[in-house]
Amino acid sequence: MRQIQSPKRPSSSNASVRNGAAMTLEPTEAIIEKALSGAKIFPLWLDHPDRPSPQPKLRGVIPADLAIVGGGFTGLWAAIQAKEQDPSCEIVLIEAGEIAFGASGRPGGIVSTSIMHGLKNAVRVFPDDVGELERLGQENLDGFRDTIDRYAIDADFEWNGEMTVAVNDRELPELREEFDLHRKYGHDVEWLDAEAVRRHLNCPDFVGGMWSHERSGTVHPAKLAWGLKAAAISLGVKIFEHTRMDELRPIGAGLRVRTESGEITAHRVFLATNAWGAKQKKVKRRIMAMRDHVLATEPLTDEQLARIGWTERQGIYDTRTELNYLRLTKDNRIVFGGSVGYAFGNDLEPASDEEISTYYALARDFFRKFPALTDVRISHVWGGPIDYCLRYSMYFEPLHGGRAVYVGGYTGFGVSGTRFGARIGLALLKGEKAPELELDIVRKKPAMIPPEPFRWIGARITLAVLKDVDTKGGWRLWWIRFVNFLGYPI
Numbered sequence: 001m002r003q004i005q006s007p008k009r010p011s012s013s014n015a016s017v018r019n020g021a022a023m024t025l026e027p028t029e030a031i032i033e034k035a036l037s038g039a040k041i042f043p044l045w046l047d048h049p050d051r052p053s054p055q056p057k058l059r060g061v062i063p064a065d066l067a068i069v070g071g072g073f074t075g076l077w078a079a080i081q082a083k084e085q086d087p088s089c090e091i092v093l094i095e096a097g098e099i100a101f102g103a104s105g106r107p108g109g110i111v112s113t114s115i116m117h118g119l120k121n122a123v124r125v126f127p128d129d130v131g132e133l134e135r136l137g138q139e140n141l142d143g144f145r146d147t148i149d150r151y152a153i154d155a156d157f158e159w160n161g162e163m164t165v166a167v168n169d170r171e172l173p174e175l176r177e178e179f180d181l182h183r184k185y186g187h188d189v190e191w192l193d194a195e196a197v198r199r200h201l202n203c204p205d206f207v208g209g210m211w212s213h214e215r216s217g218t219v220h221p222a223k224l225a226w227g228l229k230a231a232a233i234s235l236g237v238k239i240f241e242h243t244r245m246d247e248l249r250p251i252g253a254g255l256r257v258r259t260e261s262g263e264i265t266a267h268r269v270f271l272a273t274n275a276w277g278a279k280q281k282k283v284k285r286r287i288m289a290m291r292d293h294v295l296a297t298e299p300l301t302d303e304q305l306a307r308i309g310w311t312e313r314q315g316i317y318d319t320r321t322e323l324n325y326l327r328l329t330k331d332n333r334i335v336f337g338g339s340v341g342y343a344f345g346n347d348l349e350p351a352s353d354e355e356i357s358t359y360y361a362l363a364r365d366f367f368r369k370f371p372a373l374t375d376v377r378i379s380h381v382w383g384g385p386i387d388y389c390l391r392y393s394m395y396f397e398p399l400h401g402g403r404a405v406y407v408g409g410y411t412g413f414g415v416s417g418t419r420f421g422a423r424i425g426l427a428l429l430k431g432e433k434a435p436e437l438e439l440d441i442v443r444k445k446p447a448m449i450p451p452e453p454f455r456w457i458g459a460r461i462t463l464a465v466l467k468d469v470d471t472k473g474g475w476r477l478w479w480i481r482f483v484n485f486l487g488y489p490i
C-alpha cells in the first residue's frame with residue numbers, strides 16, 4: 001500500500017476568489033500539501049480489520065447451473081437472488097481479484113432510490129416509463145433493505161436521506177425544476193434556501209438545495225459486499241477469488257468459462273464485470289471504462305465537526321458539472337469524491353491513480369468547500385472504475401444466443417441499483433416473461449461510443465473543459481452544450 005510522502009505541487013496560482021456567486025476562498029498550496037502528506041493510496045473501505053480472507057482459487061473443472069463472473073454488488077446480488085429463487089440451483093461465482101476490489105469497494109457509498117441515475121435522468125432517457133421506473137426503484141430499495149435485515153448485515157447504514165446542493169446561482173432554476181419533479185413523483189423532499197442549506201452544512205459554496213428524506217442514506221460499501229458474500233456462502237454459493245475468466249465459449253447447449261487453473265461448465269453465465277465490460281467484444285461499443293477519484297479524511301473531532309454542522313448526516317451531491325459527492329462515515333471522516341479521468345484503451349489500472357496530481361486537485365476542491373477544516377488531514381485517496389454509458393443507467397446485453405448476459409453501465413450510480421440489475425439479468429437468462437422485461441430499460445441499448453482514438457480524444461478535451469467550466473464558463477459552456485447536442489450527456 002503506497003503512501004504520499006511529499007506531494008509535489010502542480011503549478012497553479014493562488015487566486016483568492018472564484019465562483020461569482022459564492023466568493024469561495026482558495027486554499028493555499030501549503031494547506032493541501034500538509035493535508036495529503038502521509039495519505040495512503042488505497043480505498044478507505046478496504047483498509048479495514050473486518051476484511052475477510054479470500055476464498056480459494058478455482059482449480060480443476062466444476063459444473064454449475066449458473067456461473068457468475070465478477071464479485072462486486074451485481075455478482076453478489078445475482079448469486080443471492082438466484083439461490084433464494086431456487087435453492088437447488090448450483091451457483092459458482094468467480095472474481096479476478098477479491099470480493100469488492102472493483103467499484104463496489106470504492107464508491108462514495110451514498111445509497112439512492114433511483115435505478116436510473118436519478119429522476120432527472122429517467123425523464124431524459126425514458127420519459128414514457130418514468131412512473132414505472134420510479135416504482136421499481138422504490139420496490140428495489142425496499143427489497144434491498146429487507147435483504148440486509150434478513151441476513152443481519154452490519155454495514156454502518158445511516159438512512160438520513162440525500163441532499164443535492166447548488167454551488168452557483170446559475171444552477172438554482174434547474175435544481176428547482178428537479179425539486180418540482182420529485183414532488184410530482186411523490187418524493188418527500190424539502191427545498192432549502194442558501195441560509196437553510198448552510199445550516200445543514202456550513203459550506204460557503206452552497207447557495208440552495210433539495211433534501212430528499214426518504215429511501216436514501218449512506219453505507220460502508222465494503223462491509224456491505226462482505227456481508228453479501230457471507231450471505232451467498234451461507235446459501236451454498238461456491239465463491240472462488242483470484243480467479244479471472246480468460247475465455248467464454250459455447251460448449252454443447254451451455255458455456256465454458258476458462259480460467260488460469262480451471263474451468264466452469266455452466267448452463268448459463270452472468271457477466272457482472274462492470275467497467276471490465278469495456279474489454280468485452282460486444283459490450284465495449286456501449287461501455288467506456290472511466291475512473292473517478294475519492295479522498296477520505298481522518299476522523300473529525302467533535303469540535304471540528306461542530307464547525308461545519310452536518311448534524312443530519314445526509315449524503316450530498318452538488319450540481320457542479322463535474323459533480324462532487326460527500327458523506328460522513330460512522331467514525332466521522334468525510335469521504336469526498338468527484339474527479340473523473342479516462343486512460344487510453346479503457347485502461348482499468350491507469351498510472352494516474354498513483355499520481356499525486358490527481359488527488360491534489362481533489363483536495364483543493366475539498367478545502368474550497370471546507371475552509372473551516374484546514375487543520376484536517378487526509379488519510380486515504382483512491383481511484384475506482386466507472387462503467388460509463390450514454391444513458392447513465394444499467395443496460396443488458398444478451399450474449400451467446402441468450403445463454404449469457406452482461407449487466408452494467410450504472411455510470412457511477414449502482415450501490416442499490418445493482419440489485420435490480422441482477423434481478424433483471426437473471427430473469428433474462430431464465431427467459432422469463434415479467435412485465436418489467438418489456439420496458440425500454442431492458443429492451444433498448446444505449447447509443448454507441450466511438451472507438452479509439454476518437455474515444456480518448458473526445459474524453460481528453462471534455463474532461464479538461466469540465467475542470468473549469470463552472471468557474472470560468474465562456475467557450476467551455478459552449479463545448480459542453482455541443483457535446484450534449486451530439487448525444488453525450490454531461
Ligand SMILES: Cc1cc2nc3c(=O)[nH]c(=O)nc-3n(C[C@H](O)[C@H](O)[C@H](O)COP(=O)(O)OP(=O)(O)OC[C@H]3O[C@@H](n4cnc5c(N)ncnc54)[C@H](O)[C@@H]3O)c2cc1C
Binds near residue numbers: 073095292413414
Ligand atoms: C469512485 C466511485 C464512486 C462511486 N460512488 C457511488 C455512490 O456514492 N453511490 C452509488 O450508488 N454508486 C456509486 N458508485 C458506483 C457503484 O460503486 C457501482 O455502480 C457498483 O459498485 C457496481 O457494482 P458491480 O458489481 O457492477 O461492479 P464492480 O464492483 O466493479 O465488480 C465487477 C467485478 O468484476 C471483476 N472482474 C472483471 N473482469 C473479470 C474477469 N474476467 N474474471 C473475473 N472477475 C472479473 C472485477 O475484478 C470486479 O471486482 C461509485 C463508483 C466509483 C468507482
